Amino acid sequence: MGKRTDAAFRRHVIALPPGSWLDWRDMDAWAKDNCPKSMRIDDPRDDPWGDLRVDCMSLSETMMAEGWLVRVFGFCGYDDYMRTDKLA
DSSP, X not given: OXXXXXXXXXXXXXXXXXXXXXXXHHHXXXXXXXXXXXXXXXXXXXXXXXXXXXXXXXXXXXXXXXXXXXXXXXXXXXXXXXXXXXTO
């Protein structure tokens, strides 16, 4: 993820109210809303936002280490995150 996209996702997470859940579906929706679809798609069956979603998940791990998020176990067996009350 580029520096601007990284910063935009950080702002998005920090703006969430404490107790908000953040899972892969939220990251997918954020990627689709904030990043235009790539003009170069080698295979039309490929997910153009897949790499960005993985980058969001990686950044979420970093933000978890910083205290902005805490890991919770989601409904689908994936790791989800919950926004902490870090600013309080």
